[in-house]
Amino acid sequence: MLHLGVFFTGVGPQLIWTAPDFADHTHIDTFVATARTLERGLFDAFFLGEGLRVRENRGRVFDLDVAGRPDAITQLAALAAVTSKIGLVATQNTTYNYPADLAHRLASLDVLSGGRAGWNIVTTDNAWTGENFRHGGWLAHERRYQRAAAFVETAKALWAGETVDRHDDLIDVTARLDVTARPVLFQAGDSDGGRELAARHADVVFSANTAFDKAVAYAADLTERLARHGRTRDELRILPGAQVVLGDTPAAAREKADWILREQITGPRAIAFLEQYWGKDPSGYDPDGPLPDIEPADGELDPSRGTLSIEHRTGKLERIAAWRARGLSIRELVVDVQPRHNVFVGTPGQIADEWARYLRSGAVDGFNIVPQLLPGTVEDVVDKLVPALQDRGLYRTAYTGSTLREHLELPS
Numbered sequence: 001m002l003h004l005g006v007f008f009t010g011v012g013p014q015l016i017w018t019a020p021d022f023a024d025h026t027h028i029d030t031f032v033a034t035a036r037t038l039e040r041g042l043f044d045a046f047f048l049g050e051g052l053r054v055r056e057n058r059g060r061v062f063d064l065d066v067a068g069r070p071d072a073i074t075q076l077a078a079l080a081a082v083t084s085k086i087g088l089v090a091t092q093n094t095t096y097n098y099p100a101d102l103a104h105r106l107a108s109l110d111v112l113s114g115g116r117a118g119w120n121i122v123t124t125d126n127a128w129t130g131e132n133f134r135h136g137g138w139l140a141h142e143r144r145y146q147r148a149a150a151f152v153e154t155a156k157a158l159w160a161g162e163t164v165d166r167h168d169d170l171i172d173v174t175a176r177l178d179v180t181a182r183p184v185l186f187q188a189g190d191s192d193g194g195r196e197l198a199a200r201h202a203d204v205v206f207s208a209n210t211a212f213d214k215a216v217a218y219a220a221d222l223t224e225r226l227a228r229h230g231r232t233r234d235e236l237r238i239l240p241g242a243q244v245v246l247g248d249t250p251a252a253a254r255e256k257a258d259w260i261l262r263e264q265i266t267g268p269r270a271i272a273f274l275e276q277y278w279g280k281d282p283s284g285y286d287p288d289g290p291l292p293d294i295e296p297a298d299g300e301l302d303p304s305r306g307t308l309s310i311e312h313r314t315g316k317l318e319r320i321a322a323w324r325a326r327g328l329s330i331r332e333l334v335v336d337v338q339p340r341h342n343v344f345v346g347t348p349g350q351i352a353d354e355w356a357r358y359l360r361s362g363a364v365d366g367f368n369i370v371p372q373l374l375p376g377t378v379e380d381v382v383d384k385l386v387p388a389l390q391d392r393g394l395y396r397t398a399y400t401g402s403t404l405r406e407h408l409e410l411p412s
Helices: 028-040 072-080 099-112 127-133 141-159 192-201 212-228 250-264 267-278 316-324 330-337 348-361 376-391
Strands: 003-008 045-048 087-093 117-122 164-167 172-175 184-187 241-246 343-346 366-369
Touching: 003 028, 003 376, 028 045, 028 072, 028 376, 045 072, 045 117, 072 087, 072 099, 087 099, 087 184, 099 117, 099 141, 099 172, 117 141, 141 164, 141 192, 184 192, 192 212, 212 348, 241 250, 241 348, 241 376, 250 343, 267 316, 267 330, 343 348, 348 376, 366 376
Parallel strands: 003 045, 003 366, 045 087, 087 117, 117 184, 241 343, 241 366
Antiparallel strands: 164 172
């Protein structure tokens, strides 16, 4: 069976605020309605993204991202009270949390929800994020997954009821919890260190490898790594992030997808995108006019916003030169360069058939859907795509368990 979750992002342009029926991005009623709709659609999990600090761009607050969202575990504890089946997954950072404290809070969520808690394990190498914890830049980039592995090992021991007495340069703790639990472990990194962490400890991987060939290669790589750690592919679920755009006809779906992308890239967002590359303030330029005629600042991209993939942090000047040669407006260019590998566009039947190919190849076990419209995307998937998957025998017709581990068909 195909496994489905929804990744409710914490920051970024994915959710469109300008739609006439858009639900408030931070209001509890939106979270309750979304979780209940997903539970009606028999989803495995509601997956909450989180940022630890308001993002910045060249030292100033980046005011196009979401602010005002409560702590993920607190939010999910509230949702546990108004749902009964769906898993509740909190993104929590291993670089700037403390093992005993976080393990206790996650165990508490698992107990309160009846075994429905999950932890999306992430790392951070941004010193500006660490400044919120008076601990900026304490951990070298290449060691962040060493810290994560030690952190997870400590948490698992605490959940098993053991007394942990560990003192080294990565973990310094003496603790024993009064709550035992076993939250499902999600992992969302794609570097070599991230893949190793997933192979050693994760129950679920939230992968960015959505394109079919990349998904197949990613699954093969993880299978080899699992074997080196004494695990099998059956012990891990691979759920790439995916956007879904449904239409009654293929043409209607493509038209809607084009509209969504253009709504996501507003004028201010297009200007902010260029600001990363130019390293100067281009706010005086018309987003529907030509690219800035000023020369970009020396040096590579400023990573302070934390949104750049590793491969885009170098080669800035060559990329800008190639863009200028195309003669597009600022907004046209930014729309054009957005990655589209994770967007499935079509009728419910078309997407169901495509997902069947992914599932049967062993490339994925399901998808974590990233909605663009609330409540629209979630309602469309539940009311239109889920029935198409069920018709093909790809998706459950009822919950057969009550815990997240049972939903995911993971070893007990």
